Amino acid sequence: MRTQRARVSWMIFAIVAITIGSASAARADQLVVAHVPFAFIVGDSRLPAGDYVVKELDGDPSVIEIASAHGHQSMFTLTMESSAMETPARPQLVFEKFEDQYFLARVIREDGNDRELMLTPALMEREVAATR
Secondary structure (H helix, E strand, O other): OHHHHHHHHHHHHHHHHHHOOOOEOOOOOEEEEEEEOOOEEEOOEEEOOEEEEEEEEOOEEEEEEEEEOOOOOEEEEEOEEOOOOOOOOOOEEEEEEEOOEEEEEEEEOOOOOEEEOOOOHHHHHHHHHHOO
């Protein structure tokens, strides 16, 4: 099960890396600017496909704001230092797919600082059940 989850996570990572490979260089207060081609879940918030800007909240790397580029959706979430062994060279958003839903899992900044969002199978199951 864990191997399958890891394989799916890497597959999603590859797809998203290709799709948002053109993530633009962010301003100093922005961590990542990216186009996400699918709806996704952050915590208990569902966000539609579109262009997003990810920022730190007042210089605190543990809290990030995820806002749509047009300003219609915005939310805050807690992050923690990533336990990932490898960090890509460019800024990215990394998603995990659970059943038919995508969950934001990591935010990789231009400076290589990698932040992870808390995702557990129980949390993902609960959020998927809420969409039905």
